[in-house]
Amino acid sequence: xxxxxxxxxxxxxxxxxxxxxxxxxxxxxxxxxxxxxxxxxxxxxxxxxxxxxxxxxxxxxxxxxxxxxxxxxxxxxxxxxxxxxxxxxxxxxxxxxxxxxxxxxxxxxxxxxxxxxxxxxxxxxxxxxxxxxxxxxxxxxxxxxxxxxxxxxxxxxxxxxxxxxxxxxxxxxxxxxxxxxxxxxxxxxxxxxxxxxxxxxxxxxxxxxxxxxxxxxxxxxxxxxxxxxxxxxxxxxxxxxxxxxxxxxxxxxxxxxxxxxxxxxxxxxxxxxxxxxxxxxxxxxxxxxxxxxxxxxxxxxxxxxxxxxxxxxxxxxxxxxxxxxxxxxxxxxxxxxxxxxxxxxxxxxxxxxxxxxxxxxxxxxxxxxxxxxxxxxxxxxxxxxxxxxxxxxxxxxxxxxxxxxxxxxxxxxxxxxxxxxxxxxxxxxxxxxxxxxxxxxxxxxxxxxxxxxxxxxxxxxxxxxxxxxxxxxxxxxxxxxxxxxxxxxxxxxxxxxxxxxxxxxxxxxxxxxxxxxx
Amino acid sequence: xxxxxxxxxxxxxxxxxxxxxxxxxxxxxxxxxxxxxxxxxxxxxxxxxxxxxxxxxxxxxxxxxxxxxxxxxxxxxxxxxxxxxxxxxxxxxxxxxxxxxxxxxxxxxxxxxxxxxxxxxxxxxxxxxxxxxxxxxxxxxxxxxxxxxxxxxxxxxxxxxxxxxxxxxxxxxxxxxxxxxxxxxxxxxxxxxxxxxxxxxxxxxxxxxxxxxxxxxxxxxxxxxxxxxxxxxxxxxxxxxxxxxxxxxxxxxxxxxxxxxxxxxxxxxxxxxxxxxxxxxxxxxxxxxxxxxxxxxxxxxxxxxxxxxxxxxxxxxxxxxxxxxxxxxxxxxxxxxxxxxxxxxxxxxx
Numbered sequence: 001x002x003x004x005x006x007x008x009x010x011x012x013x014x015x016x017x018x019x020x021x022x023x024x025x026x027x028x029x030x031x032x033x034x035x036x037x038x039x040x041x042x043x044x045x046x047x048x049x050x051x052x053x054x055x056x057x058x059x060x061x062x063x064x065x066x067x068x069x070x071x072x073x074x075x076x077x078x079x080x081x082x083x084x085x086x087x088x089x090x091x092x093x094x095x096x097x098x099x100x101x102x103x104x105x106x107x108x109x110x111x112x113x114x115x116x117x118x119x120x121x122x123x124x125x126x127x128x129x130x131x132x133x134x135x136x137x138x139x140x141x142x143x144x145x146x147x148x149x150x151x152x153x154x155x156x157x158x159x160x161x162x163x164x165x166x167x168x169x170x171x172x173x174x175x176x177x178x179x180x181x182x183x184x185x186x187x188x189x190x191x192x193x194x195x196x197x198x199x200x201x202x203x204x205x206x207x208x209x210x211x212x213x214x215x216x217x218x219x220x221x222x223x224x225x226x227x228x229x230x231x232x233x234x235x236x237x238x239x240x241x242x243x244x245x246x247x248x249x250x251x252x253x254x255x256x257x258x259x260x261x262x263x264x265x266x267x268x269x270x271x272x273x274x275x276x277x278x279x280x281x282x283x284x285x286x287x288x289x290x291x292x293x294x295x296x297x298x299x300x301x302x303x304x305x306x307x308x309x310x311x312x313x314x315x316x317x318x319x320x321x322x323x324x325x326x327x328x329x330x331x332x333x334x335x336x337x338x339x340x341x342x343x344x345x346x347x348x349x350x351x352x353x354x355x356x357x358x359x360x361x362x363x364x365x366x367x368x369x370x371x372x373x374x375x376x377x378x379x380x381x382x383x384x385x386x387x388x389x390x391x392x393x394x395x396x397x398x399x400x401x402x403x404x405x406x407x408x409x410x411x412x413x414x415x416x417x418x419x420x421x422x423x424x425x426x427x428x429x430x431x432x433x434x435x436x437x438x439x440x441x442x443x444x445x446x447x448x449x450x451x452x453x454x455x456x457x458x459x460x461x462x463x464x465x466x467x468x469x470x471x472x473x474x475x476x477x478x479x480x481x482x483x484x485x486x487x488x489x490x491x492x493x494x495x496x497x498x499x500x501x502x503x504x505x506x507x508x509x510x511x512x513x514x515x516x517x518x
Numbered sequence: 519x520x521x522x523x524x525x526x527x528x529x530x531x532x533x534x535x536x537x538x539x540x541x542x543x544x545x546x547x548x549x550x551x552x553x554x555x556x557x558x559x560x561x562x563x564x565x566x567x568x569x570x571x572x573x574x575x576x577x578x579x580x581x582x583x584x585x586x587x588x589x590x591x592x593x594x595x596x597x598x599x600x601x602x603x604x605x606x607x608x609x610x611x612x613x614x615x616x617x618x619x620x621x622x623x624x625x626x627x628x629x630x631x632x633x634x635x636x637x638x639x640x641x642x643x644x645x646x647x648x649x650x651x652x653x654x655x656x657x658x659x660x661x662x663x664x665x666x667x668x669x670x671x672x673x674x675x676x677x678x679x680x681x682x683x684x685x686x687x688x689x690x691x692x693x694x695x696x697x698x699x700x701x702x703x704x705x706x707x708x709x710x711x712x713x714x715x716x717x718x719x720x721x722x723x724x725x726x727x728x729x730x731x732x733x734x735x736x737x738x739x740x741x742x743x744x745x746x747x748x749x750x751x752x753x754x755x756x757x758x759x760x761x762x763x764x765x766x767x768x769x770x771x772x773x774x775x776x777x778x779x780x781x782x783x784x785x786x787x788x789x790x791x792x793x794x795x796x797x798x799x800x801x802x803x804x805x806x807x808x809x810x811x812x813x814x815x816x817x818x819x820x821x822x823x824x825x826x827x828x829x830x831x832x833x834x835x836x837x838x839x840x841x842x843x844x845x846x847x848x849x850x851x852x853x854x855x856x857x858x859x860x861x862x863x864x865x866x867x868x
Contacts, residue, residue, distance in 0.1 A: 058815065
């Protein structure tokens, strides 16, 4: 008989649970989750369905309690009905009636404004009741799914009500994006939260980091000897990171007018992709080791001076055009958008990572709404081979290799190679070697929020953004915002809805380079 | 789901292989958004009379389909090979890729089993892991395919005597990684026991465990023994040999590392689903924890002194289809705790 590792235990190490070895699903301490903004869109579409899916899979803690907090006056039972409806509508799997009933049967709802002390008193009573019922203090996770101006207020009120700490249990605060609207406000928000809570209690969400394919970037880089030797300035010519959307702003004018493409996507998601793509290998995937490496590389990105912003950044707005075969309005014609709005719906940047590995390699980032198609990808273009022994006559010739990491809609990796065209002549053209996640894994990827909620309950901050990291991200963006602010008299360049973006973006690339086709 | 199909009577493995290649080429030429899944080969050897039932079980595995399934149906008296190959695929979403699954059914005679490797070798995807499942025995097939199989799927609860099923699993471990459905039926129970003892105060109570009762459906003794074996191997208990399941509950004693004994009791229980019905662990000082199957998960009951608490632990039942799907998925993973648990279970089963 073969006995593969997992040697029988002869005794127990202090503090070590011998029963967890080999389990795919690690235990989560009994937890009470409080969602502030529980009647909002995020809770409705993402958080409540994610909780159901965790319950369905048996991944929630053995004791799990849920409390919703929002302004709307309603009874517990009304909120339970809201939970059922959200889960029915948005769960990625059809709910099992028994699991759903078990999940919502004792959900509590606390009505009131976030500045009302009575809300926190009632919250404290509910939480104490849950502790009493469990016979032990439950961990507490406060999820702030509210408008950002309420983040410091709620943290202060939690502190004032004594809900920021609990003996023999952990208290954590999950903060949704946007985390600040510039460097100063992000610093202020960090400072306000850190007055009440310790950094290891704060979990700043960027849901992009919860996506399997984004995490797989780390696996691709650090689990394959194939890529790392060429992952530097000696072999890589340039990198393009694209996050294109084919839709407009929909009904989000209220939010989008104050944000714009730079804050909405670049400051968080795209710079996170850039950090994961360019960071040095961490010594382990422990939260702070990984975040230390991301911070180092983010700090190596030299922000432009506000006066030089035009050299490295292009912004634009979509004009009326045709999208998906249908006429689409321009941004300024969207309901809720100011007629003289200077909010950008498109941004392209050229960034440089000033360190030994990446010196001289341009990183091009672009994102926009109402573009030709929905696509998120990273395209790494290698330098051309030093000598060509082949004729290019009669073919497109030898092209530099590209490694394309697609995040959506079709998750995968492709590598372009030069291959001989069949026939008597030695003619070369690029071909693709493709890998699609769907063909190689049987598992369905969990929703990013499922992973992140579970990690927050477990206290694993690896996929959350640390305070210094968030400030480093804003430090790159801030001078661009300042530079644009100074130029807000001039109209923004326009691009037709349904197009690949403004022509002005081409000037960032320099001679001989073009944006990849969407 | 759409399907491209090829079939032939009195055919050869080479012809089946050629047909699969041609189906793939034609589909890819017609639709570049359809790509073949490349995860796992699953070879299933069944009695011809039960082919439909097994095919239905395989249909119910949910998303955990092998990328190429080769179903060998063995029929007394048959001397030739008849085969049907199909490629199933859904229409891809906008901008997406549709994943194609391939299924080959080969009707064969018992005489083919001795050289089954020569039939199977050409029709599997060579660079993928290969899993073998013989739910109706067919030892000759196992012997013939031993060299090409990476993972054996079995259900140690299939034998009349739990000891026989566990022994077979142990023997097969010598040549391949074993995925045991009886073990997978214990997964939620192991996860919940591990979670229950994870808080630091409870972790200390593990040392004080004095009694364990495992309740199981009659016929699911293998799962019960594997759960107890898991506790023994993880906690360093040395069980005595020879539990008897002939006449109602079985009782076994195990020696703990501190020299004290712990009682392990196995209690048959009325339930429809195969596997476990409940587990109770009792500690010195009067603390006990019971987990029992209940709608929507498990019902937990905790008693300590005069106080008693009861609550629901959420989780949907996977059903037998889900267990089989999980078995297929486990082909690509490695659980280091199964072998020591199996070893301890075998000692108890005698």
